[in-house]
Amino acid sequence: MAGLELLSDQGYRIDGRRAGELRKIQARMGVFAQADGSAYIEQGNTKALAVVYGPHEIRGSRSRALPDRALVNCQYSSATFSTGERKRRPHGDRKSCEMGLQLRQTFEAAILTQLHPRSQIDIYVQVLQADGGTYAACVNAATLAVMDAGIPMRDFVCACSAGFVDGTALADLSHVEEAAGGPQLALALLPASGQIALLEMDSRLHEDHLEQVLEAAAQAARDVHTLLDRVVRQHVQEATVLLGD
Amino acid sequence: MASVALSEAEKVYIVHGVQEDLRVDGRGCEDYRCVEVETDVVSNTSGSARVKLGHTDILVGVKAEMGTPKLERPNEGYLEFFVDCSANATPEFEGRGGDDLGTEIANTLYRIFNNKSSVDLSSLCISPREHCWVLYVDVLLLECGGNLFDAISIAVKAALFNTRIPKVRVLEDEEGAKDIELSDDPYDCIRLSVENVPCIVTLCKIGCRHVVDATLQEEACSLASLLVSVTSKGVVTCMRKVGKGSLDPESIFEMMESSKRVGKVLHMSLQSILHKEESLGPKRPKVGFLG
Numbered sequence A: 001m002a003g004l005e006l007l008s009d010q011g012y013r014i015d016g017r018r019a020g021e022l023r024k025i026q027a028r029m030g031v032f033a034q035a036d037g038s039a040y041i042e043q044g045n046t047k048a049l050a051v052v053y054g055p056h057e058i059r060g061s062r063s064r065a066l067p068d069r070a071l072v073n074c075q076y077s078s079a080t081f082s083t084g085e086r087k088r089r090p091h092g093d094r095k096s097c098e099m100g101l102q103l104r105q106t107f108e109a110a111i112l113t114q115l116h117p118r119s120q121i122d123i124y125v126q127v128l129q130a131d132g133g134t135y136a137a138c139v140n141a142a143t144l145a146v147m148d149a150g151i152p153m154r155d156f157v158c159a160c161s162a163g164f165v166d167g168t169a170l171a172d173l174s175h176v177e178e179a180a181g182g183p184q185l186a187l188a189l190l191p192a193s194g195q196i197a198l199l200e201m202d203s204r205l206h207e208d209h210l211e212q213v214l215e216a217a218a219q220a221a222r223d224v225h226t227l228l229d230r231v232v233r234q235h236v237q238e239a240t241v242l243l244g245d
Numbered sequence B: 001m002a003s004v005a006l007s008e009a010e011k012v013y014i015v016h017g018v019q020e021d022l023r024v025d026g027r028g029c030e031d032y033r034c035v036e037v038e039t040d041v042v043s044n045t046s047g048s049a050r051v052k053l054g055h056t057d058i059l060v061g062v063k064a065e066m067g068t069p070k071l072e073r074p075n076e077g078y079l080e081f082f083v084d085c086s087a088n089a090t091p092e093f094e095g096r097g098g099d100d101l102g103t104e105i106a107n108t109l110y111r112i113f114n115n116k117s118s119v120d121l122s123s124l125c126i127s128p129r130e131h132c133w134v135l136y137v138d139v140l141l142l143e144c145g146g147n148l149f150d151a152i153s154i155a156v157k158a159a160l161f162n163t164r165i166p167k168v169r170v171l172e173d174e175e176g177a178k179d180i181e182l183s184d185d186p187y188d189c190i191r192l193s194v195e196n197v198p199c200i201v202t203l204c205k206i207g208c209r210h211v212v213d214a215t216l217q218e219e220a221c222s223l224a225s226l227l228v229s230v231t232s233k234g235v236v237t238c239m240r241k242v243g244k245g246s247l248d249p250e251s252i253f254e255m256m257e258s259s260k261r262v263g264k265v266l267h268m269s270l271q272s273i274l275h276k277e278e279s280l281g282p283k284r285p286k287v288g289f290l291g
Helices: A094-110 A134-146 A173-180 A207-243 B008-019 B097-113 B147-160 B216-221 B249-279
Strands: A027-028 A037-042 A048-059 A069-080 A117-130 A159-167 A168-171 A184-192 A196-203 B035-039 B047-053 B056-067 B078-085 B125-127 B131-144 B164-166 B170-172 B178-183 B187-192 B197-204 B211-212 B224-228 B236-243
Touching: A027 A134, A027 A207, A037 A134, A037 B178, A048 A134, A048 B008, A069 A094, A069 A134, A094 A117, A094 A134, A094 A184, A094 A196, A117 B008, A117 B131, A134 A159, A134 A184, A134 A207, A134 B178, A159 A173, A159 A207, A168 A207, A184 A207, A184 B147, A207 B249, B008 B197, B008 B211, B008 B216, B035 B147, B056 B147, B078 B097, B097 B131, B097 B147, B131 B147, B147 B197, B147 B249, B197 B216, B197 B249, B211 B249, B224 B249, B236 B249
Parallel strands: A069 A117, B078 B131
Antiparallel strands: A027 A037, A037 A048, A048 A117, A159 A168, A159 A184, A184 A196, B035 B047, B047 B056, B056 B131, B125 B131, B164 B187, B170 B178, B197 B211, B197 B224, B224 B236
16 A cells, blocks of 8 residues: 555545544434443444443442442444454454443543442443444444433543644544554543543654644544434434324 | 243243234234345445344354365365354343353354255365365344344345355466466456255244244243254255253154245245345445434
8 A cells, every 4th residue: 555645735535535524424322122222323434333231230249339339331342344354253352351441431431320329331332344433433322322221421422533644633534544553542522521531542643743633633522522412312302203292 | 042031920921822823912823023134234244134033133244255175175165154142132241141152053053054055165166275265154143032043044144145255366377376366346256146045943832832933032931942944945954952841743843844834935035135135236225223
């Protein structure tokens, strides 16, 4: 792939987007009837499913129960056919465990766990197709699933990735842009207060550029929030129509 | 397997209803629930299919990769099955919890395909003893609403129908070194014939009658089931009894006749749906999980 320009002179990326433009996002809540809450999101070619069970009694050892708040348990799993090269194990490897821990950290910051002491909330995320920005898609899907389950949260959790090429910050990286090896930032934001739930950066980035990249990711996360808000309102409207006046 | 707790009264209600050929949702003993099949759901696979049978949701992806043929069959490619019981279906499948069920289903799939006629494996051979196509069939169990084996076999058949394997040519130069060349046109590919691919029909024995396509509640009332793998012509490729109860021989013969009847109808409807979907061409609207 020598000579593949991530950002052309006219300011277009490989898939024709502008630097700060997001991929097409489509989402749906209530995909599965048997789970407490579920959601599906498509961000460009990245597809993720999230399912929430809870709050319910702690499974396994009772000693893990926290006396004043709920335990949030996350598992990240990506299907063996999700990547270009076939993956051998869907979950249990280091990357999936790390992603699970990051999701747990993100949602412990957002869910009002004090309302459900001594109980457990399970969030299971499944990536069906991975084309970059899998962490962001998982967080967005999980937010919708937690809302579908009716678990109270402080705010939406919206996530987006960002990179830096040729002096410009790019928002919502695709797989090709991630594989090119430049700096990548993953940001999970609570939009109303502007608080950051998770911030992770890979590779080298000069500190002078950090603010620009952070602002690009934050703006993209706020755009995602607008879309997710619309999806939730539409879902509630459909549900109330079905219930009748 | 994900199960549901039923009271004795509920079990008696279901058993009595089945004796009268009337199930809880109004079906007869040999009726399937409404099946939704969609192919080409995941784009970076060679073929994929999603099947929704009541509350059971299955996603199958087929990836074709080049490998070496097995020693005892040098002129054929082969299929590898992997079943992932995702924690989405039930929290019991978290971590390694779903491995047992996954291995059981994968072994059943190996057995039903373990015969000469199901899939034409010699069409997967590129050059004997050196290169062949290996089809990795990966099954993802997303929601468990009873009757897993049937839904999985329908999804595998649909995914194999949808599989497009690129055409390759083997070039040999003067020193004898072989080079494999992929054709330039991305739409130039070979398709598999799924005429003889079998589907599993599960018959659960409830009381003294048997039912097809049991829900979770009905599975909780049945002590023994018979899994029969039938092709579209009514040929049985594999048969297995599961469950902790026992079956007497007459009921096994009855169940087998029943499964052949039901299997033929199932294959016919599946073929017609797949051909109808194919005839809509590449412009058909893809729904996936958004619909």
